[in-house]
Amino acid sequence: MLRFIGALLAACLLAGCATGQRGLYDWGDFDGAQSADLIDHDPNAALAIYAQTLEQIQQRNGRVPPGLYADYGFLLYLRGDYAGALRSFDAEKRLFPESIPLMDRLIARVHERQGDAVPTSGVPAPTPPYSSTHSQAPNVEAQ
Amino acid sequence: MRRRNSPQRHAATEKDRWKSFRCSFFSLSPCLCGEAFLVVLSLLAGCALPRGKDYSAFFANQPRSILVAPVLNDTTSLEAPEIVEATITEPLAERGYYVFPLILTDALFKDLGLSEAGYVHELPPTRFRELFGADAVLFVDVKDWGAKYLVMEAATVVELDFVLKDTRSGETLWTSSQVIRRSSGGGAGGDPIGALIAAAIGYVLSEAIEPDYRPLARQAHWQAFSAPGSGLPAGPYSPQFGADRDRYTAPP
Numbered sequence: 039m040l041r042f043i044g045a046l047l048a049a050c051l052l053a054g055c056a057t058g059q060r061g062l063y064d065w066g067d068f069d070g071a072q073s074a075d076l077i078d079h080d081p082n083a084a085l086a087i088y089a090q091t092l093e094q095i096q097q098r099n100g101r102v103p104p105g106l107y108a109d110y111g112f113l114l115y116l117r118g119d120y121a122g123a124l125r126s127f128d129a130e131k132r133l134f135p136e137s138i139p140l141m142d143r144l145i146a147r148v149h150e151r152q153g154d155a156v157p158t159s160g161v162p163a164p165t166p167p168y169s170s171t172h173s174q175a176p177n178v179e180a181q
Numbered sequence: 182m183r184r185r186n187s188p189q190r191h192a193a194t195e196k197d198r199w200k201s202f203r204c205s206f207f208s209l210s211p212c213l214c215g216e217a218f219l220v221v222l223s224l225l226a227g228c229a230l231p232r233g234k235d236y237s238a239f240f241a242n243q244p245r246s247i248l249v250a251p252v253l254n255d256t257t258s259l260e261a262p263e264i265v266e267a268t269i270t271e272p273l274a275e276r277g278y279y280v281f282p283l284i285l286t287d288a289l290f291k292d293l294g295l296s297e298a299g300y301v302h303e304l305p306p307t308r309f310r311e312l313f314g315a316d317a318v319l320f321v322d323v324k325d326w327g328a329k330y331l332v333m334e335a336a337t338v339v340e341l342d343f344v345l346k347d348t349r350s351g352e353t354l355w356t357s358s359q360v361i362r363r364s365s366g367g368g369a370g371g372d373p374i375g376a377l378i379a380a381a382i383g384y385v386l387s388e389a390i391e392p393d394y395r396p397l398a399r400q401a402h403w404q405a406f407s408a409p410g411s412g413l414p415a416g417p418y419s420p421q422f423g424a425d426r427d428r429y430t431a432p433p
Contacts (some may be wrong), residue, residue, distance in 0.1 A: 053195060061275040062418060072267040074394070075284045077260060104274050104418075105282025112285040136246035136279035139314030 066091030070110070084115040096136025103135050108141065120148050234411055236429040239354040242347040246279040246415050251290055251298040253322040261326040262298065264398050265341065267372035269321070272402040276412070281313055283366075310348035317354060321345045321412025325360070326394070337363045343405050355413060361402040364391075391432040 053137075067087050075084035088110040095102055111126025129142045228243065249269055252262035266283050274280045287371050293312065295301050309318040323338035345355040406413045414429045415421035 045228040062277065063272055063274065068271065069268065069395075072270065074284060076267040076287060077263045080282075103271070104279045105270060108281040112282075112288065135280050136314070136316075137281070140281070144200070 062101065063103035064098060066093045066094050066100075067101055068103060069107060075113075081116060085110070085117070088113065102129075102133060104137075105130070106161055107133065108137060108144075112144070115144075115151075120152050123148050125150060197225050202413055204325065218280070232295070234355075236332065236426075236431070237357075238347070239345075239429070240351045241425065242249070242317075242350060242352060242354060243343045244278065244316035244345075244347065244354065245315070246281065246316045247273060247311050247345070248281045248282060248286060248309050248318045248348075249273070250301050250309070250320050253298040253302050253320070255322060255324050256326040258323075261323045261394070264394050265321055265323060268398040269393040272399065272406050273319070273413075274418075276383030276406050277422055279416075279418070281315060286313065299366055306346040306348045306351045308348075315348055317345050317347055320346070324358075328392070329362075334364050336396060337392050338399055339394060341398075341401045341405070359405045359409065361401045361404070363397060370429045397426060 068091060071084040071087040071091065072169065073081045074087055088106065092102070092106065092110065094100075107130035108127045111123040114120075114126060115123035124145060125144050130137045131141045207426065220353075252265045254262045266287065266309045270280050272284060290301065291294055291313075295304075302322075305317055309315050318342070320341040322344075323340070324342055325338050327338060329336045329338050339362075341358070343355075343357040343359075344353060346352065347354050409428055415423075415425050
């Protein structure tokens with residue numbers, strides 16, 4: 039019996055190694071992205087690390103940890119990649135329903151930005167600072 | 182402004198701190214067999230002697246999601262709160278809770294004009310439900326952070342206080358205090374002169390190279406959240422959810 043449990047434990051450990059999953063989730067270099075942004079204040083480096091980590095998790099068929107898609111979406115949003123941001127926020131909502139109130143707020147905000155960016159010129163707006171308020175009328179067609 | 186970097190306060194608490202060190206489990210067997218041994222022992226101690234924390238408020242308000250508020254800093258280290266934030270998600274999420282992502286929430290707090298941790302920690306907890314939809318908010322306070330030079334050794338110290346509050350009732354659900362102390366000098370009791378030299382070299386080295394505090398911060402988080410009997414009961418994403426309650430009930 040003991041031997042069986044031992045074998046089971048060993049199998050679990052090995053399986054854990056194979057998928058890169060240390061516990062409930064496959065963290066990849068999540069910590070590296072956190073350090074890059076929160077300590078080194080380099081959001082571009084954080085974005086690159088998250089992108090790589092997500093790819094690795096998919097290859098390993100691991101479980102994406104909470105917040106990864108939300109953070110990734112936010113960094114995409116800062117870069118002006120609104121479509122990518124929306125996809126990521128949706129993925130976070132699907133994996134973790136606890137995030138829905140916050141994700142819905144962010145999604146509404148991205149839609150507002152998209153509305154701002156489309157009107158007159160057709161030139162994509164420069165990467166907007168998150169905190170700036172928008173005075174432009176968002177919807178031209180409605181008038 | 183609350184207790185920020187006041188030298189008087191530091192002088193006053195220094196003594197208490199060392200007193201608490203002497204009483205704490207870690208100082209009873211310093212440098213004996215390394216930290217792995219200490220972690221195992223402290224986990225065993227956690228199993229054998231439940232500290233009698235009261236988890237009734239916790240279970241009555243069983244949270245699913247936890248928001249980490251901007252970390253309060255009682256020390257002069259500028260990077261301490263950033264390191265604490267950058268290392269907290271994994272140990273917290275691995276207990277089975279949804280943890281709001283720190284890169285995003287850090288930016289949102291700034292956006293809302295709430296980057297001053299001292300101010301954020303005084304807000305009514307219900308605000309965090311309104312703003313983020315979080316079930317509970319975790320306040321972390323850096324009490325101590327840095328190198329300490331004793332007679333025979335040099336040590337790096339990280340001390341964190343944790344308070345988890347419910348965002349509906351405002352009740353305190355859980356608290357923890359962690360002191361992580363990593364010795365970098367000799368001080369094993371064998372050769373006092375050697376230890377003295379080691380401490381001196383450690384001092385010179387640490388003047389030149391700032392040590393990496395991330396492993397210490399991680400250890401403080403893991404110990405706080407995962408210690409059986411005194412950590413956080415398993416959350417909804419853990420297979421242990423609901424099954425480990427007997428470990429977290431105060432003894433009669």
